[in-house]
Amino acid sequence: MGEQVDRSDGEAVPSGLTFQEVARAHLPRLYRLARHLEGDGAEDLVQECLLRAYRGYGSLHREAAAGAWLTTILVNCHRDRLRKQLRSVQEVSLEGLEEFSLYRQVAEEDPFPYSDSLHTEFLGLFGAEDVHGVLQSLPPIYRTALVLRYIEGFSTKEIARMLESPLGTVLARLHRGRKLFERALWDYAEANGLLEGVAVRKEPEDVEVEAR
Amino acid sequence: MITCAEAVRQLWEYLDRELSAEDRERVEEHLAFCRQCCGEREFAEELRRLLAAQRRDEIPRDVLGRLESLLAELGS
Numbered sequence: 001m002g003e004q005v006d007r008s009d010g011e012a013v014p015s016g017l018t019f020q021e022v023a024r025a026h027l028p029r030l031y032r033l034a035r036h037l038e039g040d041g042a043e044d045l046v047q048e049c050l051l052r053a054y055r056g057y058g059s060l061h062r063e064a065a066a067g068a069w070l071t072t073i074l075v076n077c078h079r080d081r082l083r084k085q086l087r088s089v090q091e092v093s094l095e096g097l098e099e100f101s102l103y104r105q106v107a108e109e110d111p112f113p114y115s116d117s118l119h120t121e122f123l124g125l126f127g128a129e130d131v132h133g134v135l136q137s138l139p140p141i142y143r144t145a146l147v148l149r150y151i152e153g154f155s156t157k158e159i160a161r162m163l164e165s166p167l168g169t170v171l172a173r174l175h176r177g178r179k180l181f182e183r184a185l186w187d188y189a190e191a192n193g194l195l196e197g198v199a200v201r202k203e204p205e206d207v208e209v210e211a212r
Numbered sequence: 213m214i215t216c217a218e219a220v221r222q223l224w225e226y227l228d229r230e231l232s233a234e235d236r237e238r239v240e241e242h243l244a245f246c247r248q249c250c251g252e253r254e255f256a257e258e259l260r261r262l263l264a265a266q267r268r269d270e271i272p273r274d275v276l277g278r279l280e281s282l283l284a285e286l287g288s
Contacts, residue, residue: 018287019283019286019287020283020284020286020287023283024280024283027271027276027279027280028269028270028271028276029269031269031271031275031276031279032267032268032269032270032271036266042275043275043278043279046279047279047282050279050282050283050286051286054286101220101252102255102259103251103252103255119251119254119255119258120258123258123259123262126262128265128266128268131262131263131265131266132266135266146263149228150260150263150264151263151264151266151267152267153264153267156228156230171225171230174224175224175225178224178259181259181263182259
């Protein structure tokens with residue numbers, strides 16, 4: 001660790017806990033959030049968050065607020081990194097996005113011809129790592145909004161505050177992000193062969209029912 | 213009465229409780245008679261559950277070790 005840390009505050013919050021004790025308890029949660037926001041850059045993001053939090057530990061007055069405090073710092077670090085990336089960011093194709101509906105796509109393509117709950121079965125193809133992969137394929141500004149809203153459960157107002165963006169911008173990113181996520185789920189299923197053989201696998205059950 | 217396209221466009225905001233009372237009422241009025249859009253709503257709820265299920269705390273042991281080392285360095 002080569003960086004010199006300049007701290008002008010005290011060693012502990014009023015409860016008497018040191019920064020290390022407070023931060024350690026939140027590492028798994030911070031890493032989860034960082035992994036969703038930045039994928040392979042997660043560890044680096046948590047490190048940056050810890051350094052920034054350590055410098056500002058004096059501003060934390062209640063141990064109970066430590067979770068929200070650390071989350072905000074991590075999102076701030078991510079936001080700053082995002083701004084740097086945005087200068088050279090790739091644009092994703094939004095062509096036809098408004099018209100895309102995964103619900104209709106699944107119904108029309110009908111990958112489960114023997115099922116009466118094909119939409120549920122389609123989503124059942126995705127394990128946790130698949131969903132993670134789909135999220136990582138989205139442009140960061142949309143992924144960030146989706147992660148904070150639908151995985152972490154923050155309100156749109158809280159997200160707007162964290163990202164220092166107007167509420168309308170957050171709502172627009174969520175709208176596009178949801179559409180992109182739906183389209184990416186279908187693309188991922190096709191590209192990774194999730195749909196291959198599902199109809200065939202279903203057939204024997206159906207035959208068995210008919211035979212009874 | 214709003215169209216299916218309008219109802220579907222507002223579904224997630226409806227589920228997020230982001231709509232105004234007036235818009236909310238319009239979506240509910242539409243859902244009350246449109247079976248297709250009720251299917252869309254159920255699917256949107258399933259998609260939300262799929263995302264919410266990602267809320268699991270898992271940290272690889274080696275990553276945890278390195279982050280704990282960083283904390284220890286900060287305290288030394």
